[in-house]
Amino acid sequence: MQEFTVLERKESYFLCTKGSGHCRIIIDDNSQTLPLGTFMLHVEEISDRYAHHANDAVFRLLMPFEEQGNIDICTLATGRKNRFVYKRCLQLGGKWEPVLNEWVFSAAIKHEVDKLAEQINSELVYIEATFNETIKLTTEPLSLFGYPLVKSVGKNGKVSLNYGMKLSAGEIVCMPLDTLQTIILADSKVRLYVPKALLELPQFHEDYLCVVEVEKKRKPRQKTSFPW
Numbered sequence: 001m002q003e004f005t006v007l008e009r010k011e012s013y014f015l016c017t018k019g020s021g022h023c024r025i026i027i028d029d030n031s032q033t034l035p036l037g038t039f040m041l042h043v044e045e046i047s048d049r050y051a052h053h054a055n056d057a058v059f060r061l062l063m064p065f066e067e068q069g070n071i072d073i074c075t076l077a078t079g080r081k082n083r084f085v086y087k088r089c090l091q092l093g094g095k096w097e098p099v100l101n102e103w104v105f106s107a108a109i110k111h112e113v114d115k116l117a118e119q120i121n122s123e124l125v126y127i128e129a130t131f132n133e134t135i136k137l138t139t140e141p142l143s144l145f146g147y148p149l150v151k152s153v154g155k156n157g158k159v160s161l162n163y164g165m166k167l168s169a170g171e172i173v174c175m176p177l178d179t180l181q182t183i184i185l186a187d188s189k190v191r192l193y194v195p196k197a198l199l200e201l202p203q204f205h206e207d208y209l210c211v212v213e214v215e216k217k218r219k220p221r222q223k224t225s226f227p228w
Helices: 083-091 107-120 196-200 207-211
Strands: 002-009 013-018 021-026 037-041 043-045 057-061 073-076 095-097 102-106 124-131 135-137 150-153 159-161 166-169 172-176 180-184 189-195 212-216
Touching: 002 021, 043 083, 073 107, 083 107, 102 107, 107 196, 124 196, 150 172, 159 172, 189 196, 207 212
Parallel strands: 021 057
Antiparallel strands: 002 013, 002 037, 013 021, 043 057, 073 102, 095 102, 124 189, 124 212, 135 180, 150 159, 166 189, 172 180
16 A cells, blocks of 8 residues: 545546655546545556656555455566566555565455466566667666576676576676666577467566567576575
């Protein structure tokens, strides 16, 4: 649950504050009876500046306002760090619980949490990703299907990849400037395991995948056992 202060009802949305910033809650069947005031609400973030013609965050209620007091919870263990999975958990109003080492959600959205769990735990496919162009990144981590590639960077800029990933050709370099710049050279090849569902869902694809050729490979004789 997240705290919102509902300030004003407009034609299609409520003007709200959340923390120190302004945001909106869409008016739909779940929010029709939402009054003005401060409330803890189960929400999903649906921000899309092209669809909503604004840069502020946009949310929708995950259950009718009268049922928002439901305190039943469900949890999700997400496994390997994945930035798209992290974003989806936040969209669903999840909260990371370090004691459990799991995400905690309202039980009212268990069907959405179960769907995400099925995607994360779908069959692991071993792939080789070939970068057809040199990619330079300064504002986001170098990742494939949401999984960060770089584990650590040496003094000379050479990188070590995360567990279970293999650079089979080419080179990845991190250059410390004002911000850390990561470069992967054209014709570089990276092999890793990816859940099959994440390969097929566009919301788990980086923008630069348009210049990356993905090929399924035969799994190594000794399957990687991830330490989490």
